[in-house]
């Protein structure tokens with residue numbers, strides 16, 4: 079079977095058959111020539127935002143394609159990566175029939191998206207030191223396991239998995255392998271985006287919400303075989319990326335020097351914080367991290383969480399995640415914010 083046929087065999091038949099909504103603007107390609115636009119029931123008076131955005135975001139995708147060394151038809155854009163992950167679930171997992179494989183402790187939205195779409199999940203826990211259990215993953219494989227979600231770096235544990243383990247899963251899993259690289263700018267050498275042309279079942283998901291500093295804009299990206307992108311385009315809302323977002327992301331793509339500097343500063347701050355944490359007596363373990371956050375294990379996470387709230391500091395209580403009892407997840411802040419955290423922790427350590 080060629081790769082396109084294989085992808086179509088995984089997709090939901092209803093989505094393959096679906097005739098997507100044709101937005102007014104996508105029926106006609108706007109060229110250089112000035113046209114009178116009377117096709118989309120907009121208010122005609124110009125205020126910079128009165129027109130619908132480009133439904134296929136071609137200008138932005140062209141620039142992203144250059145930056146990521148991929149073709150335009152290998153890129154899907156969504157309203158944050160949460161939305162991208164959900165579109166994938168809709169396109170490939172039949173409610174009540176197909177299954178998704180999750181690797182807890184992992185990012186909570188995979189389960190939520192599966193629940194919303196009526197998709198059963200199979201959990202294969204990470205090993206005790208939070209790495210991929212390759213053997214156990216290969217043992218859950220069945221006709222119904224359509225998709226597996228791997229967050230790399232992982233959330234909430236913060237670590238990256240071995241690239242050769244990820245490659246093994248891609249090569250052995252009969253279905254889609256989603257590698258969610260939300261935090262990859264903090265571990266650039268761990269990206270598998272360059273594998274897209276080698277594996278038609280690989281989908282790499284990235285976001286502008288983390289290192290790129292634009293969580294408020296909402297832009298998530300999927301990079302994959304053009305047939306996967308084609309199916310995702312069929313299920314998306316017609317004008318899913320607003321004009322402001324498209325404009326601001328184009329701007330951000332020209333500011334990567336600044337982002338690299340910020341990533342560098344965040345990593346230095348993280349190392350400093352982790353070092354300081356070692357001297358706090360109620361913190362039992364500081365877990366290694368390839369992201370802009372890290373996990374700590376302590377005597378009593380609920381008590382410490384509440385004490386931090388009393389100091390005006392909100393962290394993430396990650397203790398309900400599998401094998402994460404008594405942990406908190408700390409995001410690296412500005413130097414001032416990190417100092418305030420250290421001062422609070424020291425005062426709690428008396």
Ligand SMILES: Cc1ncc(COP(=O)(O)O)c(C=O)c1O
Pocket residue numbers: 157158159160161185229232233258260284285286287293297298
């Ligand atoms: C692993 C992972 N994937 C995806 C997301 C969602 O990001 P976005 O803001 O792009 O929806 C998060 C956010 O915390 C995350 O940790």
